[in-house]
Amino acid sequence: MYKIDFTEPHWLIYTYHTIGGVSLCINLFGIYLLTFELKELGAFRYYLMLFQVVCSLADITITTLSSIVPLYPLFAISSYGILALWLDVSAHYCLINVGVWAYLEMESLLLCFFKKHQTIAVIIDVHVIPKFIPYFCYLMAIVFPAIPCVGLDFLTVQEEKQLEYINMTSPEYYTKFASLPNFSMYKESNYLYGVIIITFIEVSVLIALLVFFNMDLVRMMVRLKSQISAVNYQRHREAIQSLVIQTFVSVICSAPTSCFALALALRLEHSQLIAELMLVVFSCHSSTNIISLLIFSPPYRRFLEKSFKRNRRQISVHVHSQSG
Template sequence: MYNIDFSEPLWIVNYYHFIGISSLLGNIFGIYLLIFQTKELGEFRYYLLLFQVVCTATDLNLTTFMKFLPYYPINALGTIGYFSQWFNMPTHYCMLVSLTFIYYESECLALCFFQKHQKIASVIDVHVIPRYAIIIGSLIFLAFPVYPIIAMQILDVGQEKQLEYIKENLFDYYAGFSTVPHFAIYVDSPLLYSVYSVVLLTMGAIFGCLVLVNTDLIRLMVRLKPQISQQNYQKHAEAIQSLIVQMFVAGLCALPLFGVAFVLAFQMENGQLIGKLMFVCCTCHSTINMISLFIFFPPYRRYLLKKFGIKRRSLFQVGASSVLS
């Protein structure tokens, strides 16, 4: 029998409040900067703006509306967010909504990379992807969440039957789960493991595509430099620099998803604590992202230096020069 805490840990509740507020403020500030302070990026800033808006929605969902609590290594989650407390939204649907948000957030980042890649490719007429291939690829990526959602719906036993299942199969935890108002538990099965595999492989494929596109972007920029003015080249270089920063931050904050899969697969004794730490890492994405952009993204850094009246080189500029220069 695993030692599982079914109470609401005060530290993680307070953390959700803190990170939710800081993420919201950071995202709103990022939206403001993209609209009013980065006009030199041209229309590309609207793609970055789309990504920033989706990040805002994802963070609000995870830190305010849902607020997950893991009961690992049992394959169960609880929710203490406003949607469950105010609207009695089942944890199962909270999880599906959250996974969809996370998936499309990664899709928006991939869209930013792809748009910039094709913009540069069209200038030098190299690696331009046909329109029909773009449409087919977009439909495929949009359809990826369909299988996990359908499969999880099949696996869901419904709120009324969950306690019956626990009483029959996990009686040692029955008293604990009886005190939890909102939770979802899933039975180990090949279908469930196929969902995990599809989700992890899809996220891995997206990140792998980002790395490949980024590598090709650097090659294209080398060929582009002699053909355009220094000012236009710098504009492209700064946009790509922003994407590289956000790609690494997103990858870093997505790693906990693989950690959760590891905990569940090997039924780790301290799985609940590890799971909580994984959720903490995932939900700090926007805060880390904005801090990283202020350090490594020249338009944000210039705005910050100008705002505080700093005219000489500062520590923010150390090591932040573009790899594309």
């Protein structure tokens, strides 16, 4: 019998809400910067803005709308988010909602790389992708998240049969599950592991494409330098730097999901706590992303430096006026 905590995890819910509130403020600040302050990035900033909007919606979904709580090492989850508690949406569809937004977040970052890659490719006339390929990629962007979602939909136990299924497979947990306000359970089978493997492969493909665009952009920038003005070159360079930073942060903050999967596969004694901690770390990724840009990305850093100098000047004028 595994040790599973069926009580409402107040610490996790409060942490979700705190992270969600902080992330919303930081993401809105990032959207404001891209809209009004970082105009030197040109039209490309609108793609970065799309990524930031998707990040904001993903954060709201993870921390507020869904608030998924794992019941591992069993293949079951509960939800304490607005969708479940206020609108009676099943925990299964709350999880699907989280998964879809996580996919869209990675795909929107990949779109930013693709647009910047093709902008430079057209200038130097190298690696220009035929026009029909992007349409195929847009179709795959819809298919990728749909495959595991449909697979999970077939594997989830129907709501009216969940307690009956638990009574047959894990009768020792029947009373505990019966007390939960909202939960979903999945049939443990090779098909479930197949869905997990497919999801892993799809995510690996997206990461591989990000790495490819990163590496190819570095090579293309060498040729670009001699073909455009120094100002335009610097603008492209800083946009790519911002993308690289966001990719690095996304990969670092997404790494806990691997630990999450490992804990589940090995059926570790504290799998549930490990899974909860990994979800908390993952929910911090978009706010960490903006903070990293403010520290390391030149356009964002220049904005901070200008704001700091302006505020210091205003304080100095105010002090002199008071002393006078």
